Amino acid sequence: MLRASVTAEKAGIPTVSLISSGFLRLAEATSKSMGVKLPLAVYSGHPMMDAPEQVSAKAKAELLPAVIAGLTAQRESAQALIPESEPQPGSIVFSGDLLEVQEHFLEQLWSDGLPVVPPTSDRVEEFLAHSPYPRDHVIGVLPNEGREATALSVAINGVMAGCRPEYMPVLLAIVDAIADEHFRLEDAGSTPSWEPLVVVNGPIVKQLGFNFGQGAMKVGRQANTSIGRFLRLYMRNVCGFRIPPGDGDKGSIGFTFNVALAEDEDAARRAGWSTLAMDLGFGPDENVVSVMSVVCITAPLYSAGSHAVDHAHQFAEVIKRSFAPWAHVGLRKGVWTPLIIMGPEVAEVIASEWSKDEFRRYVQSHATLEAGMLEEFSLPATAMPLDLKRLVAEGLLPESYAESDDPARLLSIVVRPEDICVVVAGDRGRNQSRGYMPNHHQGALTSKRIVLPDGWA
Amino acid sequence: MDLRRHLDAPRYEVMWPLARKRITQRAEVAALTDLSGKTVAQVWDRMFRGEEIFAEMREHLSAQFPGIKFIPHERFGDIHGPDERAVVAKLVSRLREFGCDAAIVGIGA
Numbered sequence: 337m338l339r340a341s342v343t344a345e346k347a348g349i350p351t352v353s354l355i356s357s358g359f360l361r362l363a364e365a366t367s368k369s370m371g372v373k374l375p376l377a378v379y380s381g382h383p384m385m386d387a388p389e390q391v392s393a394k395a396k397a398e399l400l401p402a403v404i405a406g407l408t409a410q411r412e413s414a415q416a417l418i419p420e421s422e423p424q425p426g427s428i429v430f431s432g433d434l435l436e437v438q439e440h441f442l443e444q445l446w447s448d449g450l451p452v453v454p455p456t457s458d459r460v461e462e463f464l465a466h467s468p469y470p471r472d473h474v475i476g477v478l479p480n481e482g483r484e485a486t487a488l489s490v491a492i493n494g495v496m497a498g499c500r501p502e503y504m505p506v507l508l509a510i511v512d513a514i515a516d517e518h519f520r521l522e523d524a525g526s527t528p529s530w531e532p533l534v535v536v537n538g539p540i541v542k543q544l545g546f547n548f549g550q551g552a553m554k555v556g557r558q559a560n561t562s563i564g565r566f567l568r569l570y571m572r573n574v575c576g577f578r579i580p581p582g583d584g585d586k587g588s589i590g591f592t593f594n595v596a597l598a599e600d601e602d603a604a605r606r607a608g609w610s611t612l613a614m615d616l617g618f619g620p621d622e623n624v625v626s627v628m629s630v631v632c633i634t635a636p637l638y639s640a641g642s643h644a645v646d647h648a649h650q651f652a653e654v655i656k657r658s659f660a661p662w663a664h665v666g667l668r669k670g671v672w673t674p675l676i677i678m679g680p681e682v683a684e685v686i687a688s689e690w691s692k693d694e695f696r697r698y699v700q701s702h703a704t705l706e707a708g709m710l711e712e713f714s715l716p717a718t719a720m721p722l723d724l725k726r727l728v729a730e731g732l733l734p735e736s737y738a739e740s741d742d743p744a745r746l747l748s749i750v751v752r753p754e755d756i757c758v759v760v761a762g763d764r765g766r767n768q769s770r771g772y773m774p775n776h777h778q779g780a781l782t783s784k785r786i787v788l789p790d791g792w793a
Numbered sequence: 794m795d796l797r798r799h800l801d802a803p804r805y806e807v808m809w810p811l812a813r814k815r816i817t818q819r820a821e822v823a824a825l826t827d828l829s830g831k832t833v834a835q836v837w838d839r840m841f842r843g844e845e846i847f848a849e850m851r852e853h854l855s856a857q858f859p860g861i862k863f864i865p866h867e868r869f870g871d872i873h874g875p876d877e878r879a880v881v882a883k884l885v886s887r888l889r890e891f892g893c894d895a896a897i898v899g900i901g902a
Contacts, residue, residue: 340872352895355899400854425813434802
């Protein structure tokens with residue numbers, strides 16, 4: 337919303353932005369980072385919690401004077417908004433022993449709260465030696481603070497997160513993915529509190545020692561854990577998504593970072609299925625990272641039986657029940673791409689009878705909810721009805737979503753079968769899978785080829 | 794604190810973990826001295842009871858500023874919808890097309 341205000345202001349058109357008081361710190365930080373100090377009209381509390389007469393009273397008493405003042409206020413010059421002096425990239429900013437470094441980084445809000453490996457020049461150079469790009473290579477300019485994502489900043493935060501130097505090509509590809517406009521990194525501080533999930537494919541999975549078997553999504557293997565931590569740390573430091581006492585991250589509750597997920601490509605091949613990277617258009621031997629948001633995870637998804645449908649039925653049931661409260665948002669945006677981590681033995685049973693596309697079609701057509709239930713979950717989140725007819729008319733949803741007004745009619749919560757992503761990973765010894773729900777088009781699934789440096793063995 | 798141990802501990806010279814900011818400049822914004830007779834856009838993200846709040850703004854501003862005119866949010870699109878980027882990209886040209894002197898944008902919450 338603030339991007340609209342900033343766009344107008346930068347074109348010379350005065351604006352005033354209506355916000356709730358809980359949004360104030362984020363609004364101030366975001367607008368400042370975009371180079372404009374926006375006039376704000378602040379509604380105390382949240383309009384979703386007030387009776388109609390309270391909304392009316394606050395609009396008159398609080399918003400109206402601020403709107404008038406904001407539209408008639410003298411703007412600060414652009415020059416006045418140039419940020420205060422900051423260190424030069426790569427400069428040494430502190431010297432101390434291990435504990436002093438930790439304290440300094442905590443005080444400066446440069447830490448995720450866990451101990452960091454001190455980013456000394458020597459260690460950072462080891463990382464840069466594994467980069468295919470020079471240290472000043474700019475991957476992009478990232479929200480929320482408009483900072484340059486450079487190979488140097490990737491190396492420094494990679495060191496801090498406990499990565500190994502040889503992870504550097506993966507780290508660079510991850511930042512390349514989140515820098516892609518398709519990913520919508522600017523929404524990483526939104527209230528639903530999503531966390532990015534990295535999926536790694538290709539020979540590099542084994543070369544770097546990723547865990548793709550039992551406990552694949554648990555902390556404990558350096559490649560998975562430190563690379564997952566790196567991305568959260570990078571989004572905090574370089575992007576500026578910090579929870580209080582910082583700002584930029586307005587996630588209401590949230591959850592911890594995801595470790596990086598690697599696919600069990602041997603298991604996928606044994607089943608005769610393509611890997612996620614292949615599904616996304618990459619070759620079978622290409623090294624690829626895919627990054628997507630995760631806002632919700634299903635319960636452990638146990639499925640049993642000797643036929644594909646036995647398992648697919650269970651997938652549809654668990655997914656629709658787990659994702660029911662938030663599925664309306666994906667429909668509002670017309671797209672969301674749930675990701676299934678499928679246990680290797682489960683994949684083998686399903687693949688013995690169905691292609692991956694057949695599995696997707698079954699789950700998409702059977703993961704259905706009553707229209708009335710979708711509506712019921714939608715209103716408290718947005719105060720707006722889920723207007724399926726409008727969404728169909730705007731081309732966001734297929735016509736089937738507007739065929740009836742019956743609140744009991746069943747609607748697929750996933751718009752298209754091809755939106756369902758499948759990664760084979762996990763415990764070969766158990767019949768367990770899991771479903772991961774993205775935050776609709778925020779943190780949209782984005783894949784990048786991993787570029788290796790010369791001499792990579 | 795054990796001072797001896799502290800002094801013997803290895804020291805680390807550490808690098809700044811952030812990166813250079815790039816901020817684009819903006820055009821000079823001429824302040825409006827009076828909203829009377831002005832055209833004001835209402836730009837909405839279709840959330841958080843904006844339909845009620847924008848109606849209140851129209852009513853009260855019209856009472857205070859004769860001749861003030863409003864361009865409704867439908868003319869600009871949903872700034873939080875699936876095509877948000879396209880809507881925002883076209884916003885300035887739409888504001889100029891409708892002769893808007895200013896814009897009220899909401900609802901951030």
